[in-house]
Amino acid sequence: METWTPSNAASSSTNMTERVHEGNNGLLVMSSSRYLGRYSAEAFPRFLALQMQTQLLPKLQPFAWNLNERPKPSPKVKGAIRSLITLDAAQHQVRSFFLLDFPASACLNLDVLLARCESHWQGHNQGLTFEAVISGLIGMAAVLGHALNARQETCIIEHAEKILNDPAVLGEATIELLVALVLRYLYLRATATPQATWLVICTTMHMAESFGLHKQYSPGAGRDQYSTSGWNDETRSLLFWLISAGNRLSSHELGRTPVVLQGVTRVFPFSASDTSTIATFCRVAHLLPLETNPENSEDEYNHFSESLEKITSIRIDQPFLKLIAADVCFILYRRIRVSTNRHITKQEVQQVVAVGREAVHAARRLVQERKPWWNILSTLFQFCCTLISMDSIDSLADLNSVITTINLVRGYYPGDDSAEAVATLNTLIGALRQKKQSEIDCLNLGDNWEGPISAKLDAPFSTERVSSEPILEDFQFTFEDLDWMSSDLLMGQ
Numbered sequence: 001m002e003t004w005t006p007s008n009a010a011s012s013s014t015n016m017t018e019r020v021h022e023g024n025n026g027l028l029v030m031s032s033s034r035y036l037g038r039y040s041a042e043a044f045p046r047f048l049a050l051q052m053q054t055q056l057l058p059k060l061q062p063f064a065w066n067l068n069e070r071p072k073p074s075p076k077v078k079g080a081i082r083s084l085i086t087l088d089a090a091q092h093q094v095r096s097f098f099l100l101d102f103p104a105s106a107c108l109n110l111d112v113l114l115a116r117c118e119s120h121w122q123g124h125n126q127g128l129t130f131e132a133v134i135s136g137l138i139g140m141a142a143v144l145g146h147a148l149n150a151r152q153e154t155c156i157i158e159h160a161e162k163i164l165n166d167p168a169v170l171g172e173a174t175i176e177l178l179v180a181l182v183l184r185y186l187y188l189r190a191t192a193t194p195q196a197t198w199l200v201i202c203t204t205m206h207m208a209e210s211f212g213l214h215k216q217y218s219p220g221a222g223r224d225q226y227s228t229s230g231w232n233d234e235t236r237s238l239l240f241w242l243i244s245a246g247n248r249l250s251s252h253e254l255g256r257t258p259v260v261l262q263g264v265t266r267v268f269p270f271s272a273s274d275t276s277t278i279a280t281f282c283r284v285a286h287l288l289p290l291e292t293n294p295e296n297s298e299d300e301y302n303h304f305s306e307s308l309e310k311i312t313s314i315r316i317d318q319p320f321l322k323l324i325a326a327d328v329c330f331i332l333y334r335r336i337r338v339s340t341n342r343h344i345t346k347q348e349v350q351q352v353v354a355v356g357r358e359a360v361h362a363a364r365r366l367v368q369e370r371k372p373w374w375n376i377l378s379t380l381f382q383f384c385c386t387l388i389s390m391d392s393i394d395s396l397a398d399l400n401s402v403i404t405t406i407n408l409v410r411g412y413y414p415g416d417d418s419a420e421a422v423a424t425l426n427t428l429i430g431a432l433r434q435k436k437q438s439e440i441d442c443l444n445l446g447d448n449w450e451g452p453i454s455a456k457l458d459a460p461f462s463t464e465r466v467s468s469e470p471i472l473e474d475f476q477f478t479f480e481d482l483d484w485m486s487s488d489l490l491m492g493q
Contacts, residue, residue: 020060021217025263028212029060033175035212036060075169077162081131084156085148087121090134093141093148100144100371101318103278104182107239113137128163129176135160136183143190145371157187175231178207178239185246190374198250205247205259213240216265237269238278245285249324252288252331260290275315283314284325288332297340304332304344308351319362320371323379326359330382337389349390353398356383360398360405367409377413380406381421388428399429 019030026037036043045058081090091114098110117134120126139157142148148156163169164184169177181204188197208214213236231239251258268286270279287307311329316322333352336342344352360383363376384402387395403425410418 033211073168075166077166080159082121091117093138096141096146097137101277103281106278132160132163132180136180139187194254201247201250202259204243208240208243209261214261214264214266216267240266241282245282248288249285280321284328301342304336307332312351319365320373322358322362323375326355326379329355330386367412377418384425
């Protein structure tokens with residue numbers, strides 16, 4: 001920790017105590033919670049002053065950043081949450097979110113939030129970022145089963161979005177704003193497109209860097225500032241790894257590059273025995289690699305094999321985390337299937353299928369409990385695609401169970417997207433059925449072996465290219481094996 005108190009400083013220099021924690025690669029300004037690289041434009045003047053051993057240290061601020069100066073903007077959005085929902089209803093939604101035991105709950109304090117809600121609704125303003133956090137919690141609770149009036153939910157979410165997009169609010173960003181962004185990401189994952197979700201989590205990852213959450217500082221550094229607001233170092237650590245996990249998961253779902261922060265020194269905070277939801281979520285999601293286009297197929301395959309072992313060894317009790325584990329498993333499988341020429345072993349096939357089966361059971365349980373977790377259908381859809389891709393008796397035997405579960409989910413949560421997903425599966429299975437029929441037709445040519453030997457010798461030899469695909473070990477298949485997968489079953493009729 002460094003503290004300077006110049007006796008006679010100009011406005012562009014520190015004329016008051018400026019507390020800065022300096023590491024090997026960056027500086028954390030304690031007063032504003034800002035992290036800067038040591039080579040940044042803002043930090044370089046200070047570096048020069050230190051080199052010249054002067055006591056007059058320039059402020060850590062952008063100098064002459066642009067020519068078009070304007071008055072500092074004020075927030076355009078005004079506090080409105082109290083006019084959108086009552087205190088009792090808001091507190092009910094907040095409690096409902098915590099009852100879900102979602103990973104993000106570990107970064108928040110329920111009692112503090114409820115007390116601040118009461119103060120805010122009684123006229124003791126807690127700030128715009130607090131309204132954004134509460135709006136996010138209300139929205140997530142509404143998505144996950146504690147529904148509000150549709151118009152009311154929309155107004156509350158739009159209010160949070162306006163706060164998060166306000167330049168004045170962003171210019172004075174706090175960790176509370178970062179928490180609101182995390183909740184915004186979760187809401188978009190549950191309701192919007194992968195593109196919108198990915199953009200927000202990437203922005204959130206960069207904002208986490210701007211607060212220096214990726215850095216592990218010495219014990220006590222900044223403790224006094226964050227303990228009073230609830231953002232102590234332990235909470236900051238949980239928040240960073242939660243954001244990092246979400247960034248990896250959303251990036252790989254689109255096959256895009258996760259945000260890679262340089263010089264991460266923040267220690268992974270979870271022990272091997274920690275089975276909390278946030279620990280399990282972060283541990284599973286961080287099995288996904290940072291690279292999206294592997295150059296070395298051998299390394300990629302080894303990572304896939306090792307990750308499968310780890311996923312199957314992790315104890316997962318919560319149904320929605322079983323869906324997440326399956327998503328990670330299918331992502332790793334798709335990378336091997338599409339990006340390399342390696343063929344996975346029978347044991348690895350069984351491991352992937354076993355994780356998928358757990359996801360099917362979890363989906364049924366969530367539906368029965370009326371918990372509309374956002375990836376129930378998408379995970380089952382990807383499991384079907386994975387089973388079709390494996391194209392073995394063991395994998396195809398699970399299709400019936402998965403499709404039956406998909407139809408169960410659709411019965412409770414119908415929609416155009418789910419109908420299109422089922423139609424796509426119908427097309428893929430129809431194509432697989434046609435492929436199998438063609439293979440059977442080729443094998444039926446053996447019926448013509450009866451007859452004169454001369455007829456065989458005179459018959460023209462086929463010059464068609466022999467398939468280079470490996471023959472599945474102990475593979476036996478007949479066209480009738482797919483008869484139960486008719487379009488009627490797929491469409492739930």
